[in-house]
Amino acid sequence: MSLEWFIEIIVNNWPMFLRGAWMTLLIATVGTIFGALIGLIIGIIHTIPKSKSRIKRVFLKCVSIILSVYVEFFRGTPMIVQAMVVYFGSDLIFHIDMNRTFAAMFIVSVNTGAYMAEIVRGGIISIDNGQFEAARAIGMNHWQTMVHVVLPQVMRNILPATSNQYIMNIKDTSVLNVIGVTELFFQTKTIAGNNFRYFESFFVACILYMIMNIIVTQILRYFERKLAGNATYQLIDNQEMLRGQKAS
Amino acid sequence: MENIIDIMHLNKSFGSHEVLRDINFSVKEGEVVCVIGSSGSGKSTLLRCINLLESPTGGKILYKGQDILDQGHNLNTYRTHLGMVFQQFNLFNNCDVLSNCMVGPIKVLKRPKEEAKEVAMKYLKVVGMDRYKNARPHQLSGGQKQRVAIARALSMQPDALLFDEPTSALDPEMVGEVLKVMKELANLGLTMIIVTHEMEFAREVSDRIVFMDQGIIVEDGKPEEVFNQPKNERTRAFLQRA
Numbered sequence: 001m002s003l004e005w006f007i008e009i010i011v012n013n014w015p016m017f018l019r020g021a022w023m024t025l026l027i028a029t030v031g032t033i034f035g036a037l038i039g040l041i042i043g044i045i046h047t048i049p050k051s052k053s054r055i056k057r058v059f060l061k062c063v064s065i066i067l068s069v070y071v072e073f074f075r076g077t078p079m080i081v082q083a084m085v086v087y088f089g090s091d092l093i094f095h096i097d098m099n100r101t102f103a104a105m106f107i108v109s110v111n112t113g114a115y116m117a118e119i120v121r122g123g124i125i126s127i128d129n130g131q132f133e134a135a136r137a138i139g140m141n142h143w144q145t146m147v148h149v150v151l152p153q154v155m156r157n158i159l160p161a162t163s164n165q166y167i168m169n170i171k172d173t174s175v176l177n178v179i180g181v182t183e184l185f186f187q188t189k190t191i192a193g194n195n196f197r198y199f200e201s202f203f204v205a206c207i208l209y210m211i212m213n214i215i216v217t218q219i220l221r222y223f224e225r226k227l228a229g230n231a232t233y234q235l236i237d238n239q240e241m242l243r244g245q246k247a248s
Numbered sequence: 249m250e251n252i253i254d255i256m257h258l259n260k261s262f263g264s265h266e267v268l269r270d271i272n273f274s275v276k277e278g279e280v281v282c283v284i285g286s287s288g289s290g291k292s293t294l295l296r297c298i299n300l301l302e303s304p305t306g307g308k309i310l311y312k313g314q315d316i317l318d319q320g321h322n323l324n325t326y327r328t329h330l331g332m333v334f335q336q337f338n339l340f341n342n343c344d345v346l347s348n349c350m351v352g353p354i355k356v357l358k359r360p361k362e363e364a365k366e367v368a369m370k371y372l373k374v375v376g377m378d379r380y381k382n383a384r385p386h387q388l389s390g391g392q393k394q395r396v397a398i399a400r401a402l403s404m405q406p407d408a409l410l411f412d413e414p415t416s417a418l419d420p421e422m423v424g425e426v427l428k429v430m431k432e433l434a435n436l437g438l439t440m441i442i443v444t445h446e447m448e449f450a451r452e453v454s455d456r457i458v459f460m461d462q463g464i465i466v467e468d469g470k471p472e473e474v475f476n477q478p479k480n481e482r483t484r485a486f487l488q489r490a
């Protein structure tokens with residue numbers, strides 16, 4: 001091994017590496033966003049209060065059983081196996097020839113959704129009951145309480161866990177090479193297959209994965225800080241208020 | 249004066265545990281009623297039944313003469329007419345002080361933003377917290393939080409305010425500032441139902457005192473009567489301990 005080989009590999013293959021990295025980032029990002037949405041929706045469905053109407057109660061019970069099956073299935077099986085089942089199963093059973101990229105995004109989304117559902121559930125449970133009561137006491141209905149009081153707090157609480165999931169997704173998309181998605185691992189395998197420099201090629205991939213994760217982590221940290229709000233507040237002094245009153 | 253709230257034969261049980269038994273009392277417009285009684289006597293439960301945070305297991309609650317337990321009554325709308333102040337403040341943690349007082353009027357009462365802001369600032373001024381409008385709940389002391397909670401309830405411009413031991417979670421030096429605000433509100437003529445352990449305060453502000461024991465109203469009368477010549481043995485025993 002030598003430094004020249006690294007440089008040569010990078011120089012000769014950088015468009016392929018970059019395309020792979022881009023595909024990895026795209027799948028992981030789309031998967032995390034949709035997964036988080038799925039998780040939020042499931043989390044909210046779990047909080048719907050028991051209805052007085054029997055039909056609604058039975059319906060809600062059915063939905064919640066289906067959701068539990070979904071969560072258990074995707075949390076309880078490896079993503080690499082799910083990828084095979086979904087990609088080849090969709091063709092065999094439904095006769096859909098799934099676009100590979102779409103299949104990849106779909107699998108990462110539903111997988112993330114299953115994890116996020118539990119994270120969101122925990123986030124909602126951790127909100128003090130007093131917040132719900134205060135919202136009800138000023139006349140908010142369930143949805144208003146959720147949208148204006150509970151979810152903003154839940155989002156803030158689950159952001160670190162979501163970031164974690166995002167980073168896992170960037171790494172775990174590598175298993176999707178089994179269905180031929182041209183993400184970073186797949187591209188690196190192709191490159192190494194041509195030049196027979198496995199160590200050097202995969203070392204470049206390593207560095208690219210790391211760079212992506214560092215950048216993503218920093219961006220998410222920024223959002224976390226932003227959501228945490230100002231550390232201090234401005235006291236509005238009387239002078240300023242008097243001026244404000246005169247002006248208006 | 250019109251009755252804002254009439255409670256008739258109210259019962260509340262948790263399972264087989266009867267917490268409120270045959271409660272009857274009314275609150276007139278502008279009246280300040282303090283509810284006193286030992287721990288576990290059902291004071292909080294009574295207050296929570298009044299704005300239906302707990303659903304009563306029997307009896308009637310009339311709001312301005314209308315039975316709100318009747319089918320077809322919108323409970324959320326009813327709750328907007330009653331402000332509630334909690335022992336633990338329960339300010340919305342995701343909102344700053346001003347938004348805490350605006351979110352209800354805007355989202356529930358559908359008031360225009362400008363109007364909601366004006367009203368919120370007016371009441372924040374009443375409780376002396378207008379200068380803190382940009383602060384977040386965790387940046388405030390307990391007394392300040394409770395004053396904001398009072399302003400939040402007032403911003404809905406309710407017909408009556410319910411207080412559940414508003415000073416019990418406060419350090420002693422902050423109790424005064426909250427009681428002072430409440431006295432001012434009483435002087436402004438607001439209708440208030442206050443559960444409290446502050447006997448001096450109760451004697452001073454209330455038009456009526458209700459003494460509860462083991463889920464029933466034992467005594468209901470003017471403060472002088474209840475404090476100076478309690479009719480019931482249990483009231484006497486409680487006041488001696490307090």
Ligand SMILES: Nc1ncnc2c1ncn2[C@@H]1O[C@H](COP(=O)(O)OP(=O)(O)OP(=O)(O)O)[C@@H](O)[C@H]1O
Pocket residue numbers: 262265267285286287288289290291292293294
């Ligand atoms: N959600 C509940 N489930 C079961 N029992 C309850 C519930 N809430 C209150 N109780 C019971 O009802 C009784 C009255 O409680 P409540 O909180 O109304 O008393 P209180 O007079 O407000 O007491 P304190 O002065 O300590 O606040 C208590 O025995 C309590 O254990």
Ligand SMILES: [Mg+2]
Pocket residue numbers: 291292293412413
């Ligand atoms: Mg209580």
